[in-house]
Amino acid sequence: MFISCLLIDVVVMCWHGKIAVGGNGVDRKIILIISLMHKKPENRRSLSVAMPVFSVVSVAIIDDNHILLIQREDFRVWGLPGGDIDPGESLAQAAVREVREETGLTVILTRLVGLYALVGAEQSVITTVFTARPAGGVLSPDPREVSDIGWFTPESLPADLMWWHRQRIQDALAGVTGAVWRQEGGWPFPPGFTRRDLYAARDASGLPRTESFRQLFPHPGADAEILELPDITA
Numbered sequence: 001m002f003i004s005c006l007l008i009d010v011v012v013m014c015w016h017g018k019i020a021v022g023g024n025g026v027d028r029k030i031i032l033i034i035s036l037m038h039k040k041p042e043n044r045r046s047l048s049v050a051m052p053v054f055s056v057v058s059v060a061i062i063d064d065n066h067i068l069l070i071q072r073e074d075f076r077v078w079g080l081p082g083g084d085i086d087p088g089e090s091l092a093q094a095a096v097r098e099v100r101e102e103t104g105l106t107v108i109l110t111r112l113v114g115l116y117a118l119v120g121a122e123q124s125v126i127t128t129v130f131t132a133r134p135a136g137g138v139l140s141p142d143p144r145e146v147s148d149i150g151w152f153t154p155e156s157l158p159a160d161l162m163w164w165h166r167q168r169i170q171d172a173l174a175g176v177t178g179a180v181w182r183q184e185g186g187w188p189f190p191p192g193f194t195r196r197d198l199y200a201a202r203d204a205s206g207l208p209r210t211e212s213f214r215q216l217f218p219h220p221g222a223d224a225e226i227l228e229l230p231d232i233t234a
Contacts (some may be wrong), residue, residue, distance in 0.1 A: 052122075053124045053126060056084055056085065056125055056127050057098060057128050058082030058165075059081055059098065060080055060168070060173070061131075061132050061134060062131055062132075062173070063134055067151070067153075068149065068152075069150060070103065071146065071147045071149065071150075071158075072145070072147070073145055074209070075212065076208075076213075077161065077210055079161060079162040081099050083101075083102070095109060095130050096109065101142055102146055103149060104138055104141065105137040106137045107132035108132060108135045109132045111175075112130055112177060113131055113179065114171060114179035114180055114231075115181070116181045117180075117181065117182050119186060121187070163217070164183045167225055178229070178232035179227065183225050183226075185219075185224050186217075
């Protein structure tokens with residue numbers, strides 16, 4: 001592992017200004033890690049074999065001008081249900097399965113909203129976003145992944161949204177079809193930084209989970225979200 005969980009604790013304290021960087025062995029490691037995080041992407045990329053690109057799905061379930069959102073258990077932030085594509089699945093099959101697993105609902109997909117590339121320095125995640133309507137089941141979120149679930153109007157979206165989901169939700173509610181977006185700044189960590197490392201950093205921060213999320217995944221600004229292909233119906 002590139003950074004041990006113990007070292008993550010120290011790195012997070014550096015980020016929050018709780019300790020100063022000095023000259024001993026541990027501090028020199030911290031300097032190396034932080035310098036790697038701030039190197040130009042093309043230089044960092046040379047440290048690894050290839051930049052991983054992951055394909056996932058998200059679903060905007062819309063009913064009577066309300067959209068169904070889930071609150072993630074790990075960071076207590078809100079977003080669209082969705083997740084990984086299992087071997088042998090199509091995008092549509094994965095979308096329907098993920099909704100059923102995370103919300104308890106069965107749905108019928110109604111529209112392809114678009115493709116959203118969350119581009120980080122060391123990895124990218126391409127999300128295919130669908131809209132859907134409920135077709136059965138009852139709301140019964142998986143407590144291992146979802147801490148809360150609810151229907152929201154466009155005017156009452158929760159404040160603690162994953163920043164990269166906001167554009168996706170807006171597009172889904174606006175009837176957008178076939179848009180392609182580039183969203184920069186998605187995984188701002190050095191090579192080898194794992195989900196286990198991420199949770200160690202979260203826990204070491206001592207912050208509420210939503211605030212820890214904002215510290216670890218800061219919004220890079222409006223200029224980082226680029227519409228590369230507009231709505232095909234526009």
